[in-house]
Amino acid sequence: MSFSIAGKTAIVTGAAHGVGLAIGRRFVEEGANVVFVDRDEAALTREIGEDADKEGSVRMFTGDLRQKLTVQNLLSLATDAFDRIDILVNASRQVATTDPLDPDDTSVPDLIEQNLMTALRLTQATAKRMIKQGEDRTEGTLGSIINLSSIAARRAHPDLLGYSVATAALEQFTRSMAVALAPRRIRVNAVAFGSVMSASLKGALKEHGEMRSEILQHTPLARIAGPGEVSDAAQYLASDASDFVTGQVITVDGGRTLIDAAAVGTH
Template sequence: MSFSIQGKTAIVTGAANGVGLAIARHFANKGANVMLADMDEPQLIKECGDTSDDSTLRYFAGDLRERLTMANLLSATLDAFDRVDILINGSRQLLTSDPLDLEDDTVEQLLTQNLTTSYRMTQLVARRMIKQAEGQEEGQVGAIVNLSSIAARRTHPELLGYSVSCAALDQMTRSMAVALAPRRIRVNAVAFGSVMSSSLKDTLREHKSYRADIEEHTPLGRIAAPRELADAVQFLSCEGAGFITGQIMTVDGGRTLLDPVAAPAH
């Protein structure tokens, strides 16, 4: 059973910072060709450094809410590496909202950013995976991993839009897994709890009491490091997980085992 991703080509969206960046770096360190995609071009340039023609690390900047941008991302990946084997849908956003504010369009925003973008990218990349596997009679054709959250299973009115978009993403994961299974493309998701991303670091600087609150409501008593998410994503991407599809892998230090409604989800 192989857990290697060496020589595979992966697209990682939402890769300019935080968990997406950690996954992209991890994949590159494990020998994969990686295309980092994000709207934040200055940050991508900063993180990628030299991306010469022989580099296994490239970047693409653009708004993936636009279909043309998605198509251009795939074209750039094929130009650089000739194929795509793995898609990590990590382009996601967290916003608070007021459920009673008629002018608040947070739900629509987050459904577009956290659900529709991943759905369209999955469609586009899956079609390419199928095409490049013509004549391949066995083995994994491709792997797709969506980044979700334990917020999908928790009830926090101020995070209504985020929770709804994550729950929808989980169901999309299951549906696409069944749809793509005959093509030997696996689709899974990683639902995580508190991870020491750049956004959480900013939050903890502003609200110092949050750290103790998170640790108190997490049985393992700490906040996850981004590399721990990257390890889980690598596992679901590799051929060693070849009989796993349609699953939502929870990586939260046991937090959802307690699931107190009053505890904020960060």
């Protein structure tokens, strides 16, 4: 079975930084049409601006996906440019610490809104488009939806309460939506990763130098992954090679979740 995604159209959110950016770029390299989406217009323009071309395979979209109209505008842009949507990667993630004893700390609902509800609403709207555009197709998968999660979903850490709850909910959403959309021939999976050299982790390592040795100590493969290694898993789930795979969470963590419950560097 081919891992090719050439000619397919993908929407990738959280695509101005880190893993989302790496996935979007990988998809373009592999011949897909890609809409790069992010709220950070300056960063998105800096990273993608020169590649965006009305005649080419790359488009940019900036906006707050918590707004219903923004979601509809995004889908309209994608279908106007490329006629169809085959892949959705919900890579927009927010990481923040939570004070578990502070009743005024709003990080838990904020993180659930950003990491779960935004993905849920975009998935629902995109799935409807996929179903409609596939009305004349009687065989084959109509679309692949990929959610980015974290090993924080399976690791308890008081400072990451909101993020852990949000990502755990995202993984259950992945499984539930996979069952709901299976009769419609749309697959839904997730990639949960551990310590990946993203912008947020780089910042954390710069501020807390001791974190690097702690991460390596708790990772059997004894290194920090690059964003491209998450892209490998995303490409597999986007391609026909995973045509019989749905409702699964692929873990890319160097073996971290196998041996230790410490939540060092889980973002």
